[in-house]
Amino acid sequence: MAISPIEIRKQEFKKTFRGYDPGEVRTFLDLVASEMENLLREWSNMKEKVKDLDAKVEDYRRMESILQDTLTSTQKATDELKKNAQREAEMIVENAKTEAKRILNETRSELAKIREEIAMLKHQKLLMVSEFRGLLESYQRLLERLEKKVE
Numbered sequence: 001m002a003i004s005p006i007e008i009r010k011q012e013f014k015k016t017f018r019g020y021d022p023g024e025v026r027t028f029l030d031l032v033a034s035e036m037e038n039l040l041r042e043w044s045n046m047k048e049k050v051k052d053l054d055a056k057v058e059d060y061r062r063m064e065s066i067l068q069d070t071l072t073s074t075q076k077a078t079d080e081l082k083k084n085a086q087r088e089a090e091m092i093v094e095n096a097k098t099e100a101k102r103i104l105n106e107t108r109s110e111l112a113k114i115r116e117e118i119a120m121l122k123h124q125k126l127l128m129v130s131e132f133r134g135l136l137e138s139y140q141r142l143l144e145r146l147e148k149k150v151e
Contacts, residue, residue, distance in 0.1 A: 008032055008036065
């Protein structure tokens with residue numbers, strides 16, 4: 001049964017011959033009513049504070065949820081960036097290997113051509129030396145014939 005401070009103040013008691021002192025009863029009832037008013041005001045203030053705190057808690061929960069979603073999104077984006085960077089690095093390495101193989105093949109081909117040219121030049125040198133030797137030998141024979149005729 002809920003009782004209000006006004007009901008306490010308006011409460012009347014019947015008077016009896018040997019009853020309580022009406023002044024003391026009235027003073028006590030006023031004191032109880034005042035205390036009850038204070039408690040009701042405090043309870044009302046507390047109720048408002050609880051309501052405000054509940055609203056803040058709900059706001060914090062929403063913010064926490066948003067932050068959690070943001071963190072999850074950021075983590076996913078970071079993971080995706082890492083994967084993309086890894087794929088790009090692998091592609092760069094693969095392209096570098098392919099380019100290195102191409103350069104190596106070109107170099108081997110050029111080396112084979114140079115070796116072929118060296119072999120051809122050596123052969124030409126041998127031919128020239130042989131021809132020059134033959135020419136020298138011809139001139140030497142010619143000189144010998146000329147010397148014989150001069151004698």
